[in-house]
Amino acid sequence: xxxxxxxxxxxxxxxxxxxxxxxxxxxxxxxxxxxxxxxxxxxxxxxxxxxxxxxxxxxxxxxxxxxxxxxxxxxxxxxxxxxxxxxxxxxxxxxxxxxxxxxxxxxxxxxxxxxxxxxxxxxxxxxxxxxxxxxxxxxxxxxxxxxxxxxxxxxxxxxxxxxxxxxxxxxxxxxxxxxxxxxxxxxxxxxxxxxxxxxxxxxxxxxxxxxxxxxxxxxxxxxxxxxxxxxxxxxxxxxxxxxxxxxxxxxxxxxxxxxxxxxxxxxxxxxxxxxxxxxxxxxxxxxxxxxxxxxxxxxxxxxxxxxxxxxxxxxxxxxxxxxxxxxxxxxxxxxxxxxxxxxxxxxxxxxxxxxxxxxxxxxxxxxxxxxxxxxxxxxxxxxxxxxxxxxxxxxxxxxxxxxxxxxxxxxxxxxxxxxxxxxxxxxxxxxxxxxxxxxxxxxxxxxxxxxxxxxxxxxxxxxxxxxxxxxxxxxxxxxxxxxxxxxxxxxxxxxxxxxxxxxxxxxxxxxxxxxxxxxxxxxxxxxxxxxxxxxxxxxxxxxxxxxxxxxxxxxxxxxxxxxxxxxxxxxxxxxxxxxxxxxxxxxxxxxxxxxxxxx
Amino acid sequence: xxxxxxxxxxxxxxxxxxxxxxxxxxxxxxxxxxxxxxxxxxxxxxxxxxxxxxxxxxxxxxxxxxxxxxxxxxxxxxxxxxxxxxxxxxxxxxxxxxxxxxxxxxxxxxxxxxxxxxxxx
Numbered sequence: 001x002x003x004x005x006x007x008x009x010x011x012x013x014x015x016x017x018x019x020x021x022x023x024x025x026x027x028x029x030x031x032x033x034x035x036x037x038x039x040x041x042x043x044x045x046x047x048x049x050x051x052x053x054x055x056x057x058x059x060x061x062x063x064x065x066x067x068x069x070x071x072x073x074x075x076x077x078x079x080x081x082x083x084x085x086x087x088x089x090x091x092x093x094x095x096x097x098x099x100x101x102x103x104x105x106x107x108x109x110x111x112x113x114x115x116x117x118x119x120x121x122x123x124x125x126x127x128x129x130x131x132x133x134x135x136x137x138x139x140x141x142x143x144x145x146x147x148x149x150x151x152x153x154x155x156x157x158x159x160x161x162x163x164x165x166x167x168x169x170x171x172x173x174x175x176x177x178x179x180x181x182x183x184x185x186x187x188x189x190x191x192x193x194x195x196x197x198x199x200x201x202x203x204x205x206x207x208x209x210x211x212x213x214x215x216x217x218x219x220x221x222x223x224x225x226x227x228x229x230x231x232x233x234x235x236x237x238x239x240x241x242x243x244x245x246x247x248x249x250x251x252x253x254x255x256x257x258x259x260x261x262x263x264x265x266x267x268x269x270x271x272x273x274x275x276x277x278x279x280x281x282x283x284x285x286x287x288x289x290x291x292x293x294x295x296x297x298x299x300x301x302x303x304x305x306x307x308x309x310x311x312x313x314x315x316x317x318x319x320x321x322x323x324x325x326x327x328x329x330x331x332x333x334x335x336x337x338x339x340x341x342x343x344x345x346x347x348x349x350x351x352x353x354x355x356x357x358x359x360x361x362x363x364x365x366x367x368x369x370x371x372x373x374x375x376x377x378x379x380x381x382x383x384x385x386x387x388x389x390x391x392x393x394x395x396x397x398x399x400x401x402x403x404x405x406x407x408x409x410x411x412x413x414x415x416x417x418x419x420x421x422x423x424x425x426x427x428x429x430x431x432x433x434x435x436x437x438x439x440x441x442x443x444x445x446x447x448x449x450x451x452x453x454x455x456x457x458x459x460x461x462x463x464x465x466x467x468x469x470x471x472x473x474x475x476x477x478x479x480x481x482x483x484x485x486x487x488x489x490x491x492x493x494x495x496x497x498x499x500x501x502x503x504x505x506x507x508x509x510x511x512x513x514x515x516x517x518x519x520x521x522x523x524x525x526x527x528x529x530x531x532x533x534x535x536x537x538x539x540x541x542x543x544x545x546x547x548x549x550x551x552x553x554x555x556x557x558x559x560x561x562x563x564x565x566x567x568x569x570x571x572x573x574x575x576x577x578x579x580x581x582x583x584x585x586x587x588x589x590x591x592x593x594x595x596x597x598x599x
Numbered sequence: 600x601x602x603x604x605x606x607x608x609x610x611x612x613x614x615x616x617x618x619x620x621x622x623x624x625x626x627x628x629x630x631x632x633x634x635x636x637x638x639x640x641x642x643x644x645x646x647x648x649x650x651x652x653x654x655x656x657x658x659x660x661x662x663x664x665x666x667x668x669x670x671x672x673x674x675x676x677x678x679x680x681x682x683x684x685x686x687x688x689x690x691x692x693x694x695x696x697x698x699x700x701x702x703x704x705x706x707x708x709x710x711x712x713x714x715x716x717x718x719x720x
Contacts, residue, residue: 053612060615067619248623252708255616259705262610263683266654567654568683595685595703596714599694 037539038279042272044535045302048528049265052309055522056261059316062515063254066320069508070251070327073501074244077334080497082229082341083237085486089230092483095476096219096226099359102472103212106366110208110373114201116457117380120450121194124187127446130439131187134394135180137436141173141401144432148408148425155422160414162422168404169429172397179393183443186387193383197376204369211366218358222480225348229341236337243330250326254319260312263568267305270565271298282543292549294562295540297578299533304574306529317519324512331505338494345491349484356480363473381454384447391447398433398440405429550578602719603627603644607637607651607663608681613704617650617681620708621715634663641673648719649673653682653689661696668697677718681706 078084148169152162275298278291408426412419563579566572604626606617611632618628629644631637635658637651649667653660660680667673677699682689685703693701699718702711 056612060612064615064619067623071623248708252620255620255708256705258612259616261612262608263704265610266683569685595706596700596710597690598700598714598717599698 036279036283037543038275038282041532041536041539042275042279045268045272045275045532048525048532049268051528052261052264052525055518055525056258058518059254059515059522060258062320062511062518063251063258063316066323066508066511066515067251069504069511070244070247070323073327073330073504073508074240074247076497076501076504077240077243077330078237079490080334080494080501081236081240081337082233082345082487082490082494083240085483085490086230086233086237088479088483088486089226089233092476092479093223093226093230095472095479096223098472099363099476100216100219103215103366106370107208107212110201110205113373113377113457114198114205116453117194117198117201120380120453121191121198123446123450124191124194127443128187130443130446131180131184133439134176134436134443135184137401137432138173138176138180140428140432141169141176144425144428145169145173147428148422151421151425155415155418160411162411165404165408165411168400168407172400172404175393175397175400179397182389183387183391183394186383190380190383190387193380197380200376201373204373208366208369211362211369215359215362215366218355218362222352222355225351229348232340236341239333239337240330243326243333247323247326247330250319250322254316257312257315257319260308263570264305264309266567267301267571270567270571271301271305273565274298274562288544289549292545293552293578295545296547296550297562297575299536300574300578301571302529302533302536304570306526306533308570309529310523310526313519313522313525316522317516320512320515320519324509327505327508331501334501335498338498342491342494345487349487349491352480352484352487356477356484359480360473360477363470363476367470367473377454377458381451381458384451384454388447388451391444394440395444398437401429401433401436405433601625601627602647603629604715605629605631605637605640605644605646605649607631607634607649607655607660609633609652609655613652613681617706617711620706620711624712626715634658634660634666637663638666638670641667641670645672646676648715649676649678650681650715651678653680653684653693661692661698664693664696664698679714679718681711 145166148162149166152166155162274294278294278298281291282288405426408422408429412423412426415422563572563575566575604621606614606621606628607630608614608617609632614630614632618630621628629640629646631640633655634651637649638658649664651660651663660682664678664680667676667678678697679700679702680693680698681702681704683704685701690701700714702714
């Protein structure tokens with residue numbers, strides 16, 4: 001800190017005359033410690049700081065011990081009301097909701113599958129007339145084949161090979177017969193399979209409905225009370241948190257009060273510094289009258305500090321006293337909430353474990369059902385694939401008929417007048433091609449469309465992974481079982497926790513009692529201050545100070561240098577009463593209040 | 600991971616009360632009794648915020664802040680002054696040295712925590 005020697009310039013013609021001679025250091029009785037009485041007084045003031053520090057540190061220790069116990073009680077209270085099970089309960093609720101949703105999806109999947117199969121059945125039925133018409137193509141080709149053979153035998157032309165045309169036509173007829181028989185038989189098999197599949201799906205759908213209903217029932221049986229318990233536990237946790245915040249509000253007041261020790265220490269150090277300086281001035285021959293306002297100010301600072309400490313101790317004691325009832329409120333509420341939670345815990349845990357088993361069984365059955373559905377779909381896909389071979393062959397035959405008819409037309413043209421009859425045969429082949437081309441394309445398209453539809457159903461079924469479903473069912477079972485166990489354990493633990501709470505409350509009560517006693521002892525700091533102030537009065541009287549000497553205010557130069565000692569508004573405010581210097585007003589726009597500013 | 604705060608104050612009581620308040624709120628706390636010790640502790644430790652007094656022996660708060668701002672690891676750490684001082688000139692000095700904010704003692708625990716929450720984002 002800056003040297004304030006400049007302050008101690010003798011003030012000329014400022015003080016009223018007194019009857020007594022101005023006091024000098026030489027006339028002051030020695031106190032046996034030092035020849036500078038104010039210096040000695042200043043040293044003894046350190047006792048105030050030491051005692052204040054001791055008392056306040058003891059109070060701080062009481063606060064910390066009490067706060068620790070309050071924290072323990074709060075943690076136990078949370079546990080005793082089941083609040084800590086909330087995360088586990090939340091997970092179980094999420095899984096159960098997921099299960100219900102999945103059940104709905106499975107039902108929709110099966111319905112979609114059934115609907116697709118019905119569509120396919122309709123498409124196959126619609127394709128039947130075309131297939132029957134294609135069967136007749138064989139007979140027509142056979143007749144054309146016979147006629148072409150006859151004509152080939154009749155026409156004696158070595159340049160144009162008509163026998164191969166006959167062979168081609170015969171071959172076509174045979175192919176049509178073979179493939180159409182295959183398609184018809186496969187189509188019949190597919191239709192029968194579809195009918196059987198639809199019957200099975202209908203039965204599975206019935207089974208599934210039962211499963212879903214059972215699943216919903218089992219789920220609901222635990223979901224509703226679980227949600228209720230979860231909400232109650234969350235409300236209990238909030239209540240306990242609110243109660244704890246009330247406790248923290250009281251400890252915050254104590255924390256603020258305890259910080260006064262540091263503030264008081266600083267103020268007293270400033271008083272000590274000022275007294276030492278005055279002492280030096282007096283020793284240097286400055287008149288007491290000159291230093292009088294400063295001495296009066298130091299007395300005022302000591303009184304103010306004493307009062308501040310007193311106020312702080314009162315606040316601390318009040319805070320300690322208030323903690324007891326706050327904790328009692330918390331404990332009372334904990335007992336009530338714990339009672340409510342424990343009430344039906346055992347029964348609920350039993351229900352949960354039993355339903356967990358039921359749900360797991362339903363999941364298992366559901367998984368089996370899914371597998372069956374998958375098998376049906378894949379069987380259908382296989383059957384259709386086989387039919388598709390025949391359909392592809394028919395499309396090729398259609399192309400072949402077209403080629404053969406063109407070949408016949410060409411040969412007819414080459415035969416010239418000889419080929420008139422062959423021309424009729426060629427024309428007939430062309431007619432067969434034209435009449436059946438549309439049907440062949442239609443059948444091919446229908447079968448491709450059916451294949452696509454089946455493929456979509458098969459893809460949907462594949463997406464439902466058996467293993468994953470099983471794992472999910474297992475996870476849910478384990479979660480519910482685990483939760484049931486946790487509820488049982490927690491319920492048993494609650495009684496133990498409540499006992500621990502009671503014993504901790506007793507210890508806390510004892511600690512708070514001790515803290516209040518320490519606060520009462522801390523009040524004696526006031527007496528210590530009073531003793532030192534009395535000592536101060538005696539000492540300054542001995543050096544010639546008279547109260548009326550402090551009537552004038554210290555002038556601005558003196559005051560300014562003394563003011564440099566100060567670091568607190570409270571000191572400066574007091575100082576301004578004893579000096580001509582005005583205190584500086586502060587303004588602050590901080591959202592936190594006058595005592596906080598963010599840059 | 601808990602945020603770490605360094606409290607710098609020559610008063611054991613203030614250090615204890617700040618530590619008590621911050622630990623209750625879940626912070627990890629380091630203590631230093633003056634600016635020099637604080638700088639020494641900044642060396643091996645990574646802290647998220649510093650709360651410092653102004654008037655301390657050996658090294659005062661403003662000197663400490665100015666030197667801390669020269670260190671790479673403390674260049675951008677929020678630094679709050681916690682002091683009995685409230686004069687605008689002193690605040691200006693603190694701000695010029697690199698302080699982030701200014702709190703006047705005695706601090707109110709909820710307010711201190713609110714300010715810290717604000718500067719830590």
